[in-house]
Amino acid sequence: xxxxxxxxxxxxxxxxxxxxxxxxxxxxxxxxxxxxxxxxxxxxxxxxxxxxxxxxxxxxxxxxxxxxxxxxxxxxxxxxxxxxxxxxxxxxxxxxxxxxxxxxxxxxxxxxxxxxxxxxxxxxxxxxxxxxxxxxxxxxxxxxxxxxxxxxxxxxxxxxxxxxxxxxxxxxxxxxxxxxxxxxxxxxxxxxxxxxxxxxxxxxxxxxxxxxxxxxxxxxxxxxxxxxxxxxxxxxxxxxxxxxxxxxxxxxxxxxxxxxxxxxxxxxxxxxxxxxxxxxxxxxxxxxxxxxxxxxxxxxxxxxxxxxxxxxxxxxxxxxxxxxxxxxxxxxxxxxxxxxxxxxxxxxxxxxxxxxxxxxxxxxxxxxxxxxxxxxxxxxxxxxxxxxxxxxxxxxxxxxxxxxxxxxxxxxxxxxxxxxxxxxxxxxxxxxxxxxxxxxxxxxxxxxxxxxxxxxxxxxxxxx
Ligand SMILES: NC(=O)c1ccc[n+]([C@@H]2O[C@H](COP(=O)([O-])OP(=O)(O)OC[C@H]3O[C@@H](n4cnc5c(N)ncnc54)[C@H](O)[C@@H]3O)[C@@H](O)[C@H]2O)c1
Numbered sequence: 001x002x003x004x005x006x007x008x009x010x011x012x013x014x015x016x017x018x019x020x021x022x023x024x025x026x027x028x029x030x031x032x033x034x035x036x037x038x039x040x041x042x043x044x045x046x047x048x049x050x051x052x053x054x055x056x057x058x059x060x061x062x063x064x065x066x067x068x069x070x071x072x073x074x075x076x077x078x079x080x081x082x083x084x085x086x087x088x089x090x091x092x093x094x095x096x097x098x099x100x101x102x103x104x105x106x107x108x109x110x111x112x113x114x115x116x117x118x119x120x121x122x123x124x125x126x127x128x129x130x131x132x133x134x135x136x137x138x139x140x141x142x143x144x145x146x147x148x149x150x151x152x153x154x155x156x157x158x159x160x161x162x163x164x165x166x167x168x169x170x171x172x173x174x175x176x177x178x179x180x181x182x183x184x185x186x187x188x189x190x191x192x193x194x195x196x197x198x199x200x201x202x203x204x205x206x207x208x209x210x211x212x213x214x215x216x217x218x219x220x221x222x223x224x225x226x227x228x229x230x231x232x233x234x235x236x237x238x239x240x241x242x243x244x245x246x247x248x249x250x251x252x253x254x255x256x257x258x259x260x261x262x263x264x265x266x267x268x269x270x271x272x273x274x275x276x277x278x279x280x281x282x283x284x285x286x287x288x289x290x291x292x293x294x295x296x297x298x299x300x301x302x303x304x305x306x307x308x309x310x311x312x313x314x315x316x317x318x319x320x321x322x323x324x325x326x327x328x329x330x331x332x333x334x335x336x337x338x339x340x341x342x343x344x345x346x347x348x349x350x351x352x353x354x355x356x357x358x359x360x361x362x363x364x365x366x367x368x369x370x371x372x373x374x375x376x377x378x379x380x381x382x383x384x385x386x387x388x389x390x391x392x393x394x395x396x397x398x399x400x401x402x403x404x405x406x407x408x409x410x411x412x413x414x415x416x417x418x419x420x421x422x423x424x425x426x427x428x429x430x431x432x433x434x435x436x437x438x439x440x441x442x443x444x445x446x447x448x449x450x451x452x453x454x455x456x457x458x459x460x461x462x463x464x
Pocket of ligand 1: 009010011012013014015032033034035038088089090091103106107133134135136169170171172173292293
């Protein structure tokens with residue numbers, strides 16, 4: 001394969017994974033970040049976050065000279081060379097709930113300026129395809145086009161030889177490489193056939209599953225390549241995340257009813273999940289969702305609705321149910337411990353989900369804050385996110401061994417379903433804890449009978 005010249009702006013969870021995977025497919029990729037320290041770290045082979053398998057793949061692509069890194073100011077050169085330029089920068093939640101597009105806007109303007117300043121080799125048949133991979137609200141494609149033109153004008157003008165496309169990302173932190181090589185679908189939105197054809201050619205090896213990888217455990221089945229107009233692609237991303245968040249909140253609503261009537265939500269979820277129309281995934285009851293995507297994406301979709309004076313009842317309820325789940329953790333502790341003042345509570349798992357060190361909107365930090373305000377001492381353990389948590393949460397004592405967290409604790413909460421918590425030595429846990437030895441299983445991952453036999457006061461979610 002001849003391969004494309006690709007630029008990726010933003011080397012976070014999405015940008016770095018995207019750039020690395022594209023380089024593995026045979027494209028020549030330069031990943032750019034405004035954070036010089038991050039670029040230096042990447043150049044010396046260090047990955048700034050935890051993602052299984054990524055470090056090896058990055059170093060392989062760098063060694064084979066298909067992947068390199070560049071700091072701020074490198075866009076001019078890159079814009080001249082690249083066939084495709086991904087925008088993969090952060091779009092955090094703004095104060096009013098809407099997506100904060102300032103990073104995307106800054107990059108779009110920079111691209112415009114770079115287009116004005118750069119020289120495209122005569123060998124390149126262009127336009128440059130600028131691809132929004134960041135999660136951005138409906139209409140952002142046109143907004144990016146406008147800002148690129150603004151940047152171009154500001155820098156003295158030149159040929160506006162670019163197209164804008166949307167290519168939302170669906171990777172899950174913790175299995176990001178797998179999700180990139182074996183996605184359920186690739187969505188490409190553009191108002192130009194040429195941009196869609198370029199994206200199809202770029203992803204051809206993934207679509208046809210014809211690329212070298214030892215990650216390949218599945219029979220080769222072509223990956224659906226979904227092409228839409230710009231705004232529909234942008235909407236697909238928000239709708240997908242809002243649906244998944246709603247599915248979890250729905251399960252939690254059912255779990256709370258199960259607690260009232262004495263039913264077991266795990267059995268209920270199994271029973272309904274076998275219906276293909278429902279599907280068995282994302283039917284786990286517990287503390288609820290957090291993380292870098294669901295909270296801000298659901299908030300952004302609600303903000304879009306408000307822009308049109310539309311009341312998104314279902315999305316509002318999805319959020320309300322989720323917020324209530326966190327309060328239920330505290331309520332379960334209060335019911336058994338009565339007062340939380342002076343109590344030590346172990347938090348098992350701090351990252352917002354297993355196999356990542358991402359703490360953005362992590363339930364653990366909210367629980368720690370709530371415990372702190374009620375006079376309890378929260379002690380947290382996480383297999384990989386401990387150091388980051390220490391920097392972020394002053395009200396949380398972080399230790400680096402699960403049993404250390406449990407020593408002297410009056411209660412423990414399983415906050416994140418890391419695999420290692422499923423095999424905790426419950427007898428040892430019980431021996432280490434102080435009465436009344438309450439174990440709130442926030443992810444329903446432990447066996448209640450074994451916990452009770454070990455002398456722990458087990459409380460799950462929706463388990464009768
Ligand atoms: N993290 C996920 O699991 C995930 C999944 C799907 C989609 N997304 C979306 O992808 C986007 C990126 O998410 P992320 O988690 O990778 O973010 P992140 O915060 O981990 O990384 C963003 C990177 O962009 C860089 N950046 C910001 N402004 C820049 C600029 N002007 N020039 C160059 N670099 C710049 C930052 O320094 C940072 O390294 C967001 O819109 C997010 O919603 C994230």
